[in-house]
Amino acid sequence: MKKSVAISGNSGPKIRSDCEIVIELKSEGGIIIDLTSKVKVLYGESIKILISEILVFFKVQHAVVKVNDSGALPFVIAARMESAVKQLISTDLEYLPEFLPENSYSTTRNRFRFSRLYLPGNTPGLMINAGLHSADGIILDLEDSVAPEKKNEARILVRNALRQINFCGAERMVRINQGERGLEDLHFVIPHNVNLVLLPKCENADYIKLVEKEIAGIKSKLNLTKQVFLMPIIESALGIENSFEIVKGSENVVAVAIGLEDYTADLGVSRTIEGKESFYARTRLIVAAKAAGIQPIDSVFSDVADMEALKQNVMISKSLGFEGMGCIHPRQISVIRQGFAPDETDIEKSKKIVLAFETAKLNGLGVVALGSKMIDPPVVARAQRTIDLAVRLGLLSAKWIDETSPEEKEAKKETIRQ
């Protein structure tokens, strides 16, 4: 039996860009909208029109709708309305805001994943400008940052965000819940061009396979062709023991992350800044990832005010073999990116390889050799990625090949022959 009053969303003095909606179903009297909004003068009429449209869409004819709005964007209001309506009536309908054409990009298996910014899945205010901070990936989180009673409304909000927010080229990621609920979450995100799904508290390959199957089912039903990558997060002793099996669980696994809060809790020890207690887990995971040819990603650093400690942490992380780290505040992004960015030695080496490749191409050679040493295509590709990244980070001029003198070019080839 469905109830007759439903509430969804958030309001209060500290809430911004969100709204709280209370719908009471009635048997007569039509639709009554009671709107309180800090933007009423500017958007009052359009908010009322949107709400009426949504009620018509879900065939609700008699209801009192109370809206307490603190500047929510239309896709947020729509998500709050839909999750309130769905507490009152049974329906398979989805009120989908327009899918922005600029959101239809895909990402590649080997792209850099230095920084990925976590955004709580039920807090719209943090999502709107998230793409401006140049993170490699943006994670809309349905798991730990969403309170249990808010899980359903977060799914709808995240779905709408995937359609309406331009994340400016960041890899579009969602962290689903564990277990059965996580499989249900997939239905809200896979149809809306999510590039990568994070699977929390992974402990074995079976779950990866379940997720794969669910995704394949959704894709085939909707004729979706774009690849959806997976990033399991290992957060327990059992997960660490099974890490190689997990990362080999699907060819769509492109990276694996470690979650140290839960891992240290599982071990019954405290998490320290030096991280001795998790050294084994981290290196074990790195080895598993490298053996499987995917990217190992480090846990988040939780003191958002201490940039110096973060920098130190990134240095250790990189030296162990990690290729990225989670961020919980946009300020961490540039520190992490600079930390994982190629240093001068990386760049010089990559320049040599790329130069050798370019020369081979000019000479019509299919195989690149430096002296007696053959260079594999992935090595060239990786060197080119390092160069691209160095250019992207402003460490190297985009026209560096033209700016390299012929003598320098010769010298570089010489040094690599040795």
Added chain:
Amino acid sequence: MKTVINAAGRSVPLEINGQSAIPFKGVGKHKPEGRKYSPPIPTCYDYPDDGNKVVSSLEEALRKCGLSDGMTISTHHHLRDGDLVSNKIFELASAMGVKDLIWFPSASFPCNDPLIKYLDNGTINRIEGSMNGPLGRYVSEGRMKGTAVLRSHGGRVQAIQDGEVKIDIAVLAAPTADSFGNAKGTCGSSACGVLGYAKADYMYASKVIVVTDNLVDLPCFPMEIEGNYVDCVVVVDKIGIPEKIVSGTTQITKSPDRLLIAELTASFLEKSGILKDGVTIQAGAGGTSLAIAVFVHQLLKNKGWKSKFGFGGSTKYMVKMLEEGQMGFILDAQVFDLDSVKSIENNPNHIPYSVFNAYNYHSKGNLTSMMDIMILGATEVDLNFNGNVVTHSDGYLLHGIGGWQNCLHARNVILPIPLFRDRIPVIVDEVTTLCGPGELIDVIITERGIAINPLRQDLIDSVKGSGLPMRTLMELKEEAEKICGIPQKPQFEEDIVAAIKWVDGTVIDVVRKIKTM
């Protein structure tokens, strides 16, 4: 009421509060002739030989100064939100049965909201100063008897010197004073640093009352208010609430978006070449401005450069530049935090500097036009770079002008502002209220891109190929509207509730009464 279209295309009245008003003629076009207003001539024989002008209470002082109906009472705002004196004046006036006073503060704060009571009961006819929060709302809803007049800090001095505003009694709170009326702001439990905004008041008012909670032996030195202008001195328990006078510490913004704007601003200053050795800087005390100051400080340090001087409102971040050698002097018109109070008291290179030398239209030159970097805010900017600082897009009067209009005369006027606040777009087709003409606003920096005024081809050229996200205002506006939706316009009645003065005393725009639904 008869209105005309002024040079900025705005419909303005020819008369405000029964006084004739001159419509805005264009930047630098209005040049009044004649002589400055002068206060009545006093005679020293009318004052005590022993120099002791202390009277028993503020009420007695007001009576002695002849408080009566229709008078103009001025106050300064150096005690900011901790001011306990301004409200007291009108409480006493109300009890004395005085009506129709004009309050002429250099700015008002939320602590002045209780004055609504005295606007309601007829003690105060109108406020000529800034209108914030509930006071702004009160005025916007057409509830104030007279018409509000908003002026810049410099425009306030101009209005006094033109005789447009004749101050009958200036009531000047002073953190430290002697019995002769010499006063300063650097010490005492209500220390506020400087008292520069009171200068025009004590020089031009008919009567001057100094109110202090820290009476010291003569001479109170170095005096910022000179006792020879003062009629009475009143000693009270407390003139202010210290923690509300200056913030214990000013805070850099924590908002990732504002930090991004600050970072972009610093990057723009660097890449455009505006930031250079010897640069002169003015930034405010808002969270974004403070972050810009920190980024600029780092840039100066990295390059081994030094700013010749900075103009305050000073904050600890500016003080840090001074102390660490990246700034030669701080010239200061107001002080925002405790570190700055300490600095101005102890550091000889941190110098009080009044609005006379910085902002005044009738000065023989001003500091603002010498500033290389001027960081300002705005509630709205339109496609012609016109700025609004007094009303929000919903039409309500919510801020004062401060020194904003005066500061527009700097070499490079840069407005780092978010593209939208919550859902409210900041870049609009036409500003709700015009406060500053677009020809004086050079650069708008938002989290989604930077727009340079087409009049500044030199700046446009300077950042070509810099990799900075350059956009037009139209592109930025369209991006905001794509995200937020196109807003409706607020609805106004015909009634004028406030006049906005330009720095020269002409009327640049008016605010009309909000149509309540």
